[in-house]
Amino acid sequence: MKMTMLNKVTAVMDEVDFSGTVLVKRNNDVLQQQSSGYANRADWILNNVETRFGIASGCKIFTAVAICQLVEKGQLSFESKLSEILDIPFTRFDEEITIHHLLTHTAGIPDYFDEEVMEDFADLWVNQPMYLMRNGRDFLPLFQHEPMKLAVGERFHYNNAGYILLGLVVEQVSGKHFDEYMTEKIFNRAGMEHSGYFELDALPSNTALGYIEKEDGSWKTNIYSVPVKGGADGGAFVTVEDMHRFWQALMKFELLGEAMTQQLLTPYIHTDEDFDRFYGYGVWIDKKEDCISKYHVMGYDPGVSFHSAFYPESGLVSVVCSNKSEGAFNVFKEIENA
Numbered sequence: 001m002k003m004t005m006l007n008k009v010t011a012v013m014d015e016v017d018f019s020g021t022v023l024v025k026r027n028n029d030v031l032q033q034q035s036s037g038y039a040n041r042a043d044w045i046l047n048n049v050e051t052r053f054g055i056a057s058g059c060k061i062f063t064a065v066a067i068c069q070l071v072e073k074g075q076l077s078f079e080s081k082l083s084e085i086l087d088i089p090f091t092r093f094d095e096e097i098t099i100h101h102l103l104t105h106t107a108g109i110p111d112y113f114d115e116e117v118m119e120d121f122a123d124l125w126v127n128q129p130m131y132l133m134r135n136g137r138d139f140l141p142l143f144q145h146e147p148m149k150l151a152v153g154e155r156f157h158y159n160n161a162g163y164i165l166l167g168l169v170v171e172q173v174s175g176k177h178f179d180e181y182m183t184e185k186i187f188n189r190a191g192m193e194h195s196g197y198f199e200l201d202a203l204p205s206n207t208a209l210g211y212i213e214k215e216d217g218s219w220k221t222n223i224y225s226v227p228v229k230g231g232a233d234g235g236a237f238v239t240v241e242d243m244h245r246f247w248q249a250l251m252k253f254e255l256l257g258e259a260m261t262q263q264l265l266t267p268y269i270h271t272d273e274d275f276d277r278f279y280g281y282g283v284w285i286d287k288k289e290d291c292i293s294k295y296h297v298m299g300y301d302p303g304v305s306f307h308s309a310f311y312p313e314s315g316l317v318s319v320v321c322s323n324k325s326e327g328a329f330n331v332f333k334e335i336e337n338a
Helices: 002-015 056-072 099-103 121-125 136-142 160-174 178-190 240-251 258-264 328-337
Strands: 020-026 029-036 038-040 211-213 219-221 269-272 277-279 284-288 291-301 304-311 316-322
Touching: 002 029, 002 328, 020 240, 020 328, 056 099, 056 160, 056 178, 056 258, 056 291, 056 304, 099 160, 136 160, 160 178, 178 240, 240 258, 240 304, 240 316, 304 328, 316 328
Parallel strands: none
Antiparallel strands: 020 029, 020 316, 211 219, 269 277, 277 284, 284 291, 291 304, 304 316
16 A cells, blocks of 8 residues: 555655655554655756755744643633733724734734735835744734734634734733744644744755746746745645654644643634635634544745645645645645545
8 A cells, every 4th residue: 555655645746856855654653755856956956855945835833832831821711802902003903803803814804915905915015025024023014004804703814924923922821932932832732943033144054945947947046036934824844754743742642631622623714615624723624524634734935835734634734745736635645535
């Protein structure tokens, strides 16, 4: 069975010219582990199983776990109002927005990158220097005084700005810088020793550069197409093994207690009329015949594509990290098919 999966997934990796690393494990049993493509094309440095990859919005679940930890400690509640936590003027925001609304993308606030009306994330940085975007407060001018897009709780609207605000809540309540808190309370606790919120102008060793294909078939890096440093809404770097460690730590209640973990993984919002797909706190949840079939996270940026899932029935974890804008989804789906 392992060989069949290996052959099928390898065929898809070849078909899409995949650049990245794949890991599939059931507990500690490795079913698939494979790398292809280059972490650095100019110097012909190959991707490998220990390469760190950007995961874009795939790290929203880390932010959600941080919020849940603060709730678990009694320093916050899911019904706490944003207007009562942050001493920041949001002149046109509804004062009834709660932490729960932000976690589930139902706050109705404007987004600095609205995926319902915008297509290319790189367009944001034509007039706004990406090298200045190094913490959550740097994003505030992009949406802080814009009008509400929807009524609070009206519907699901995937929203990056909401998670920027959650990151500022983590800082306000914990008294720590966001990345300091995440490293101490999540990465270190889960054994994710190679992961972090790294700056593009100071990347550690064995970190893949993101690559964007141009119309003539040539390539450029994504260094001018994404913020110089990731944060609460996206942009962390992980290895495939570190992402597996995260799922294991989460499901073994090493990051949160059992009751709080269940709150994180509750399917609160039905997000897709065509599928039994829901959203919890920072995580997508698929159902099949009223049973949860998988918890999964994903991320796309210019030069980044990422998918990872935990399948509760089997205990299987799949992680697909790519330093190209496309390819991860194709490989991820073939893993599921196999």
